[in-house]
Amino acid sequence: xxxxxxxxxxxxxxxxxxxxxxxxxxxxxxxxxxxxxxxxxxxxxxxxxxxxxxxxxxxxxxxxxxxxxxxxxxxxxxxxxxxxxxxxxxxxxxxxxxxxxxxxxxxxxxxxxxxxxxxxxxxxxxxxxxxxxxxxxxxxxxxxxxxxxxxxxxxxxxxxxxxxxxxxxxxxxxxxxxxxxxxxxxxxxxxxxxxxxxxxxxxxxxxxxxxxxxxxxxxxxxxxxxxxxxxxxxxxxxxxxxxxxxxxxxxxxxxxxxxxxxxxxxxxxxxxxxxxxxxxxxxxxxxxxxxxxxxxxxxxxxxxxxxxxxxxxxxxxxxxxxxxxxxxxxxxxxxxxxxxxxxxxxxxxxxxxxxxxxxxxxxxxxxxxxxxxxxxxxxxxxxxxxxxxxxxxxxxxxxxxxxxxx
Numbered sequence: 144x145x146x147x148x149x150x151x152x153x154x155x156x157x158x159x160x161x162x163x164x165x166x167x168x169x170x171x172x173x174x175x176x177x178x179x180x181x182x183x184x185x186x187x188x189x190x191x192x193x194x195x196x197x198x199x200x201x202x203x204x205x206x207x208x209x210x211x212x213x214x215x216x217x218x219x220x221x222x223x224x225x226x227x228x229x230x231x232x233x234x235x236x237x238x239x240x241x242x243x244x245x246x247x248x249x250x251x252x253x254x255x256x257x258x259x260x261x262x263x264x265x266x267x268x269x270x271x272x273x274x275x276x277x278x279x280x281x282x283x284x285x286x287x288x289x290x291x292x293x294x295x296x297x298x299x300x301x302x303x304x305x306x307x308x309x310x311x312x313x314x315x316x317x318x319x320x321x322x323x324x325x326x327x328x329x330x331x332x333x334x335x336x337x338x339x340x341x342x343x344x345x346x347x348x349x350x351x352x353x354x355x356x357x358x359x360x361x362x363x364x365x366x367x368x369x370x371x372x373x374x375x376x377x378x379x380x381x382x383x384x385x386x387x388x389x390x391x392x393x394x395x396x397x398x399x400x401x402x403x404x405x406x407x408x409x410x411x412x413x414x415x416x417x418x419x420x421x422x423x424x425x426x427x428x429x430x431x432x433x434x435x436x437x438x439x440x441x442x443x444x445x446x447x448x449x450x451x452x453x454x455x456x457x458x459x460x461x462x463x464x465x466x467x468x469x470x471x472x473x474x475x476x477x478x479x480x481x482x483x484x485x486x487x488x489x490x491x492x493x494x495x496x497x498x499x500x501x502x503x504x505x506x507x508x509x510x511x512x513x514x515x516x517x518x519x520x521x522x523x524x525x526x527x528x529x530x531x532x533x534x535x536x537x538x539x540x541x542x543x544x545x546x547x548x549x
Contacts, residue, residue, distance in 0.1 A: 246355035247377035278350035351447035388421035415445035
């Protein structure tokens, strides 16, 4: 199945690059393999085109000490006397647009020589990363780009976040990371723990909240729990976060509004929601009617979760968020498009062109927490986050009706 998927995706990507397949057709193919997230599109395109000495996605999957195994692991005692455990990576409720950014269970105790299967089955653009105390950033300056005399520097997606590195053994001496699961969904990530100690790990894209711990005892030590107990703990943690996410979503279904002196209204919409591990991945309210002249303040309600608020005129092509390319050594490089990363078009939406808040949500990186937009043209519009939705209304996208003044 894995080889077949690679061949199909590689062929689809090649057709897209050669103009023989539309973006929407490629998205449908990716969606059929669980790769429908908009954030994977630019990566997939570059994977098919990057000069890596092998065809398409296969070269990325199989390169650089990837911990990808060939078959589904069998949980429990192994022939060599060790034990294979399982930890679930993330969870989702698609109906309510919830992303539970946690590892389940959040803490597990095993013995030296044991291994853990980090189950990516739910998807969600995650990594399993052991790198000590410092969380690696998902976006970094392009080291090959010249420092501009004015304006911000070109940024890229951190290669250490995207691809596997460090092999399959965790001992605390070096970086070990799975790379994002966008290309590895359904393929088991198995790490062996050779040395006693406490090993903290995290997801790079969601490192602010998605953290967990592996405690490794001496080989042969008595274990506090079996896999069934950990599965029960995981289920309890998932349910608690699910309820937390539903409550956060409910808080922003009805927007705040203030009538101003000129008779127009200032609205406040929530861009994402949830301060903890239960994240609401949408812009709330999902649908709203306002009046020409009204202003909406879009406020980040899930801090350290980057989002945009983006509008594109009907029939116009939105810019891609990532621009595939290559470093000087031929390895793939994914530049973040300034048209999506930075504010574009001002603060008034008239129904045409490209209007974008730019990335918001991470104060430590200098990204704003809110953005205002005034609407001067009646119509019905879809707006979205370029990282988690699209202009067709899929994913993190909402609808707005701007009515004429009474």
